[in-house]
Amino acid sequence: MIVETDRLVLRPPRADDARRIFERYASDPRVTQYLGWPTHHTLDDTTGFLDFCAGEWQRWPAGPFLIESRASGALLGSTGLNFDTPQQAATGYVLAQDCWGLGYATEALGAMRDLASRLGVTRLYALCHPDHRASSRVLEKCGFALEGTPPDSAEFPNLNQGVRATVLCYSARLPIC
Numbered sequence: 797m798i799v800e801t802d803r804l805v806l807r808p809p810r811a812d813d814a815r816r817i818f819e820r821y822a823s824d825p826r827v828t829q830y831l832g833w834p835t836h837h838t839l840d841d842t843t844g845f846l847d848f849c850a851g852e853w854q855r856w857p858a859g860p861f862l863i864e865s866r867a868s869g870a871l872l873g874s875t876g877l878n879f880d881t882p883q884q885a886a887t888g889y890v891l892a893q894d895c896w897g898l899g900y901a902t903e904a905l906g907a908m909r910d911l912a913s914r915l916g917v918t919r920l921y922a923l924c925h926p927d928h929r930a931s932s933r934v935l936e937k938c939g940f941a942l943e944g945t946p947p948d949s950a951e952f953p954n955l956n957q958g959v960r961a962t963v964l965c966y967s968a969r970l971p972i973c
Contacts, residue, residue, distance in 0.1 A: 797858060799911055801903050806861040806875060809849050813862060816871045818842040821892040825954065830925040831890060834953040852878070857915050863891070863904050875904040877912055877920075884919045885912055889934075896930075905938045913970040921967040923950050932964060940966035 799806040809817065821827045822836040822845070836842050852859030860876035873891035880886070887908045889901050905922075912920045922940060924931045932942075943965045950963040 799861065799907050800866065801907050803866050804872070804900065804903055804907070805864045805866050805869075806904065806907055807864065808853055809846055809860060809862050809874070811843075811846055813871075814839055814842045814846055817845070817862070817874070820871045821873055821890055824893060827890060827893055828954050830928040830931065830952060831888075831954065832923065832950060832952065852876075855879075856882075858911060861904075861908075863889070863900065872900055873904075875908055877908060877915075877917070879917075883917060884921075885917050886921050886923070887912070888922050901931075901934045902937050905934060909938055909968055909970070917970055919967060920970055921965060924964040924966060925950075925952055925955070926962060926964055932966075935966040938968070940968045943967045 797808065818836055818839050818841075822842050825835050828835040833845075834841075836845070849860040856877070856879040858877045860874055862874050863872045864870065865872055871892070872895045873889060875889040876887065878886040887905065889904050891900055909920060921943070922935055924935060926945070945962055945964055949960065951960050955961070
């Protein structure tokens with residue numbers, strides 16, 4: 797499955813993407829600071845992520861996507877849908893530092909919202925660290941509303957490893973297309 801927007805191509809990752817993912821964003825501590833997965837320290841970490849991706853794509857109608865520039869084919873980051881049930885999924889995104897502030901996150905997240913709706917998802921949600929204001933703004937631009945702030949509900953391994961923290965939970969209820 798490939799999803800295209802005005803500037804982006806979103807596609808499932810392949811095993812041969814490991815080095816590009818590792819070098820472009822997964823090993824960058826600044827990029828991964830507010831994410832729910834640890835910064836990749838070795839190429840094996842990224843290979844493990846790709847194994848996870850393949851499993852998600854086998855189990856569900858969609859999964860993780862790489863974000864590429866439609867114009868150049870350059871790898872910009874990743875996004876995707878992480879299903880809890882056929883009707884409920886989480887989404888999010890990560891972009892390489894040189895892609896911040898260019899509207900790619902809004903474009904990719906909007907594409908995931910639209911895809912989720914086409915797949916019959918009725919509740920799409922995203923978790924956000926309270927200090928990550930840029931991410932909160934992107935979620936709100938894409939029609940997500942703050943649902944709550946459950947305490948001690950998420951781990952941010954690149955901030956306080958092993959410590960559960962309060963998280964902002966945003967959601968978008970989607971019509972079935």
